[in-house]
Amino acid sequence: MDRRKYDELVSTFFEWQQPAITQIFSELLAAAAAESAMIPSAIMSQNYETARANPEIHNLPGNLKDARDVIFPYFWGTDSWNNPLHLENVRGPANNASLIGMLACLLKNPNLCTDRYSQRSNELEVKAITTLANLIFYHTDDPWGVFTIGGTISNLYGAKIGLERVLPGAMRTGLGAERIVGISSQASHYSNQTVAGWLGIGTENLIEIPTDENLSMRMDLLSEQLDALYQTRTKVAYICCTFGTTDGFGFDDIEAVHHLLHRKAAEYDMVVPQLHVDAAVGWALSMLSDYDVGENGLSFDTEILGLVSSIQSKNQGLRFADSVTIDFHKMGRGHYPASAFIVNRREDLKYLARTVSDTPYFSDANASRDPALFTLECSRPALGPYSVIASLNGIGLTGWQMLLARSLELAHRLKTKLAQLEYCKVLNAGTPGASVNWWVFPKGRNAEEIYQQLVRNELTLEQRHRYLPEIRRLYDKRAKMMDSAIDARLGFTTSFGYCPHGIDIPAWKAVFFNPKTTEAMVDRIVESIEEL
Numbered sequence: 383m384d385r386r387k388y389d390e391l392v393s394t395f396f397e398w399q400q401p402a403i404t405q406i407f408s409e410l411l412a413a414a415a416a417e418s419a420m421i422p423s424a425i426m427s428q429n430y431e432t433a434r435a436n437p438e439i440h441n442l443p444g445n446l447k448d449a450r451d452v453i454f455p456y457f458w459g460t461d462s463w464n465n466p467l468h469l470e471n472v473r474g475p476a477n478n479a480s481l482i483g484m485l486a487c488l489l490k491n492p493n494l495c496t497d498r499y500s501q502r503s504n505e506l507e508v509k510a511i512t513t514l515a516n517l518i519f520y521h522t523d524d525p526w527g528v529f530t531i532g533g534t535i536s537n538l539y540g541a542k543i544g545l546e547r548v549l550p551g552a553m554r555t556g557l558g559a560e561r562i563v564g565i566s567s568q569a570s571h572y573s574n575q576t577v578a579g580w581l582g583i584g585t586e587n588l589i590e591i592p593t594d595e596n597l598s599m600r601m602d603l604l605s606e607q608l609d610a611l612y613q614t615r616t617k618v619a620y621i622c623c624t625f626g627t628t629d630g631f632g633f634d635d636i637e638a639v640h641h642l643l644h645r646k647a648a649e650y651d652m653v654v655p656q657l658h659v660d661a662a663v664g665w666a667l668s669m670l671s672d673y674d675v676g677e678n679g680l681s682f683d684t685e686i687l688g689l690v691s692s693i694q695s696k697n698q699g700l701r702f703a704d705s706v707t708i709d710f711h712k713m714g715r716g717h718y719p720a721s722a723f724i725v726n727r728r729e730d731l732k733y734l735a736r737t738v739s740d741t742p743y744f745s746d747a748n749a750s751r752d753p754a755l756f757t758l759e760c761s762r763p764a765l766g767p768y769s770v771i772a773s774l775n776g777i778g779l780t781g782w783q784m785l786l787a788r789s790l791e792l793a794h795r796l797k798t799k800l801a802q803l804e805y806c807k808v809l810n811a812g813t814p815g816a817s818v819n820w821w822v823f824p825k826g827r828n829a830e831e832i833y834q835q836l837v838r839n840e841l842t843l844e845q846r847h848r849y850l851p852e853i854r855r856l857y858d859k860r861a862k863m864m865d866s867a868i869d870a871r872l873g874f875t876t877s878f879g880y881c882p883h884g885i886d887i888p889a890w891k892a893v894f895f896n897p898k899t900t901e902a903m904v905d906r907i908v909e910s911i912e913e914l
């Protein structure tokens with residue numbers, strides 16, 4: 383081998399080339415910053431046509447600029463969602479403290495499977511998990527958890543614990559022919575379907591309980607369902623409550639579910655199902671738990687204080703969860719992937735251990751050392767812990783409270799303004815959160831009346847087929863007419879979660895995760911609707 387060429391290669395790609403790396407990084411940073419001068423729709427268009435036809439690999443060794451050059455068009459053609467007019471979904475711009483944390487992590491590239499491969503980064507995961515657990519469960523004694531690549535996987539962990547609870551040894555022996563069910567609400571995230579399918583429970587055995595109009599699982603129907611299942615001795619592995627539904631920000635009553643599960647399981651002598659809470663979106667509100675509403679040190683408006691109080695009482699329900707899913711990459715404004723699965727009691731991890739003989743392992747202090755013994759993943763990035771600890775401490779609890787209150791403020795403003803238009807109907811008026819779901823009808827219609835008729839099941843099929851598509855048509859019309867420089871980009875859902883009489887209700891949607899969105903932008907949404 384030509385040793386000189388080899389050494390050059392190694393030096394370029396495996397030594398810390400500080401000036402070369404920082405130069406390219408500042409170029410990328412400058413390009414990212416330039417995006418803020420552009421409107422969201424001006425992002426470079428895609429070229430799927432040749433992505434498959436022209437795979438690419440250079441022939442000769444190059445340098446770091448070659449690496450930059452080949453990725454640059456894709457980098458430039460990707461919207462970071464920093465623009466304050468992005469309100470489509472539960473995605474906001476990632477914060478800079480998270481960027482610092484994640485870059486630091488990439489420089490060391492730890493693998494959290496065992497502490498031999500990650501040293502103090504493994505310790506950081508313990509710290510990040512415990513910090514989040516204390517926010518969620520409110521100073522709990524013995525929590526534990528791991529970071530995963532997303533809310534779907536975190537939900538999978540919760541369901542898997544439930545499966546092992548009702549079917550001990552399923553990890554080795556499989557499910558057999560027995561019917562096992564999981565339960566979530568009709569407004570829950572579709573990842574619950576993914577989980578039931580992938581765990582072998584089967585999507586048909588995920589029972590979705592209808593919600594009330596505030597997107598909260600109906601306790602009367604849950605109770606009936608549990609009776610029906612337990613009368614036939616059907617095993618219920620888990621129930622996944624939602625804390626902040628993805629479209630409408632609805633909350634299940636976790637405390638009530640906890641008591642009901644225990645009562646019904648005792649009544650029928652069945653194993654109590656795992657009570658998992660999918661707080662992927664709503665968990666961040668737990669940072670408002672300690673806000674002193676009386677003192678109001680951050681001078682929140684009266685309406686916002688009311689919302690904060692309501693959130694504080696919902697937060698209390700989290701203490702009744704056996705396990706939770708937290709997506710830091712949503713309302714935590716962290717980078718992907720930063721999702722955490724957390725159990726309230728560390729001993730519950732024994733259900734995930736590979737074999738029964740491994741279980742004593744989890745009762746001793748070494749549980750921290752080798753998460754790979756119970757995680758789904760083997761190689762596991764430490765990006766989540768770095769993002770979380772950097773963000774929580776960079777921004778600080780008070781900073782988070784300001785960011786959260788701002789989201790509440792903007793959502794509240796939009797709800798209030800829309801409520802004044804008789805051809806609009808705010809669908810999630812009763813959920814204290816960062817999102818707004820609503821109807822827009824042609825002027826002249828009375829949206830509230832139509833809604834009440836729908837809820838009372840008084841609309842004929844013909845009326846339903848006439849009215850509901852109008853909501854989408856007007857959404858499309860606004861999208862065509864909108865001026866991308868001033869008009870916010872909104873989302874649309876074909877079913878916001880509440881389904882009276884099984885009817886899916888479509889809705890316009892705005893999510894206030896972007897800290898730079900202004901009152902004027904919210905007011906302009908309403909104006910643009912009036913102009914339709």
Ligand SMILES: *Cc1c(COP(=O)(O)O)cnc(C)c1O
Binds near residue numbers: 531624662
């Ligand atoms: C986004 C979301 C999920 C899925 O999380 P990913 O991180 O996208 O896998 C699960 N549940 C809820 C409520 C969500 O909003």
